[in-house]
Amino acid sequence: xxxxxxxxxLLAGIASAHLDMISPCxxxxxxxxxxxxxxxxxxxxxSMSSPLGYNEPLCKHTTPFPTPSATWTxxxxxxxxxxxxxxxxxxxxxxxxxxxxxxxxxxxLYQVLKQCFGADQSQRDFTFT
Numbered sequence: 001x002x003x004x005x006x007x008x009x010l011l012a013g014i015a016s017a018h019l020d021m022i023s024p025c026x027x028x029x030x031x032x033x034x035x036x037x038x039x040x041x042x043x044x045x046x047s048m049s050s051p052l053g054y055n056e057p058l059c060k061h062t063t064p065f066p067t068p069s070a071t072w073t074x075x076x077x078x079x080x081x082x083x084x085x086x087x088x089x090x091x092x093x094x095x096x097x098x099x100x101x102x103x104x105x106x107x108x109l110y111q112v113l114k115q116c117f118g119a120d121q122s123q124r125d126f127t128f129t
Contacts, residue, residue, distance in 0.1 A: 023080065029048055
């Protein structure tokens, strides 16, 4: 069975939400859990929970970690965790995707439409296969 090496990416289609993923560790996250070392010449991104601007790419950082931030086996359940707190602004759409080519293209693994964070805005863990 092939192992899937993934640098976690959270593509949140929420225009004004202020949330960030902490596990698996997204590239350059200062709050991520079990993050590899930041690549030489790069620095932590302290604006991870800021919404992307109109012309910003979906993957702000294209230099990958020197080692994978997570490794899964095909068919294994994956849990993505968002940081507590933040400002979900009434819900929204969440899409969890991976890239096999350094952020040029993405494959959607799981998505939640409308109430991504639940009716009471408290959902922060998402498990899918």
